[in-house]
Amino acid sequence: MSFKDLQLNKPILRAVAEAGYDNPTLVQEQTIPLVLAKKDVVCTAQTGTGKTAAFALPIIQLLFDRQDAPKKGKKIKALVVSPTRELAVQIGENFKTYGSYSNLRSTVVFGGTSIEPQIDVLTKGVDILVATPGRLLDLHKQDIINLDYIEILVLDEADLMLDMGFIDDIKKIERLCPNDKQILLFSATMPFKVEQLANTILKTPQRVEVTPTSSAAKNVSQVLYYVPKRNKIELCLHLLRNTIKGSILIFRRTKFGVDKLEQTLVKNGYKVETIHGDKAQNLRHDALNKFKNGYVNILIATDVAARGIDINELDAVVNFDMPNVPETYVHRIGRTGRAESFGKSYSMCSEDEKSYVKLIEQLINVQIPVEHNHPYPLDPKAKPQIHKSKKTGSKHKKGRKSESSKKNKKRWY
Structure with missing residues (x-):
């Protein structure tokens, strides 16, 4: 037609x-x-x-x-x-x-x-x-x-x-x-x-x-890396040096995460721009234009800021943080491989994000290929890290008197 x-x-x-x-x-x-x-x-x-x-x-x-x-x-x-x-x-x-x-x-x-x-x-x-x-x-x-x-x-x-x-x-x-x-x-x-x-x-x-909502972009090759949370930045740098080339859109879940990753990549000599909700509109516009026109080849964004942005010739999408809503994964990787071209998506999953991967795979009806050959593998026996507060209350047991009060007290025996 x-x-x-x-x-x-x-x-x-x-x-x-x-x-x-x-x-x-x-x-x-x-x-x-x-x-x-x-x-x-x-x-x-x-x-x-x-x-x-x-x-x-x-x-x-x-x-x-x-x-x-x-x-x-x-x-x-x-x-x-x-x-x-x-x-x-x-x-x-x-x-x-x-x-x-x-x-x-x-x-x-x-x-x-x-x-x-x-x-x-x-x-x-x-x-x-x-x-x-x-x-x-x-x-x-x-x-x-x-x-x-x-x-x-x-x-x-x-x-x-x-x-x-x-x-x-x-x-x-x-x-x-x-x-x-x-x-x-x-x-x-x-x-x-x-x-x-x-x-x-x-x-x-x-x-x-048109596409059933669950179908992930057909022209996108997907790969998944299991990695400890603390090593994600190292793995990201490793992939940028050795594997991922061209114009790259990296997704993080929070504005703080976007800024933190930007600082690390800039220190390592990469040209980077960011967009998230706290950035003034003119700065977001400038960042997008620099990325579209090739002045920088890496754009880091949160989901809301990046939704609907039309970037042609995008080579790769990196999920630095796995999204907790499975449809969001489909949107993210759909940024590349548009209009008949081919793209790649790389996802980094820590122990506490494994449940998100299950939900994503159920939605897209595809098992995402896992790449085990990288310097920061996740220990299969690792348990999700749960941060506990160091404060554990009073050091004195309930109903017991402190040492000093015991000394001052004259005993009748």
Whole structure:
């Protein structure tokens, strides 16, 4: 199937061809006709399957005939809500690329940066708005954003939005839009909470399930190293020197862990950037650009910061900490091996993380190959380390007197 078969108009086809896409992906084939038919859609698809184009292309097509309103007279007709700033920026770039031969105006608003430039663009008038929930509601409260004319509402990465605690914001945004809007909900996984949300706000939705949520990226070779927790940094350095080459994305569970690993790698002469929630937006943006443009070849990130980031030509993903949610593993390794290219994933598992590996293997239905030949093997008899407090209470037994009080006491015998 080609994009022509999806009934897209010539300006869109031209923009798609110039962006270097020949044929639609499976999620695009199935979703675009449903969106053009103005159906509500629930789509389960992982990042890297081309789902942004699956909603961006039909939205541009649906709004195409009414694109020439004077700038000031433009009303926001399509709203895309996204959980993270990085993802919002990326979606905004896609709309600009695909809509390059239309007069539709789109913009992106998100927190963590100055609100004034965003207000300037909005007051000039836009057709398509991509936004994170907090900043969107903030601008709505200030009467800068009017949601009365929304025809299409897209909730992207719905599972992550609910994980991040945006459920009430999402419901509020949905209520602020007109009743007769079309809703498109995209989610990498379909936990009960997302299912519940879909049933509450969508009208008889059509369902598109591309890869079953459990399938790990087919183009990624996976390998697992069992290693004592204290030796993880040494093993990481060993692998970087001898095995892992190219552009590398390393995942850690905490912001503190990200910073600690960065310091070690920099000391050892590696060029490294990091992204996590505590970093200012402009610094996260700079870090990502340096990595994308090859100024550094290692990016260390937490899961929330890295979700949905589109990095082409990524050679390897390293799970420094094993994720405790099995779906997260699928997202992480899905960052590499995208769009028909091949990638590699390396996971380091300490004794206390073995249960996570079991859950991951059950989910992806694959036993991850284990590499035993490395300098820091895990002792098979090792028990998980449980940190106990050194304080053990009073040194005196209950009901016994201290030595000094015994000496002072005159005995009757």
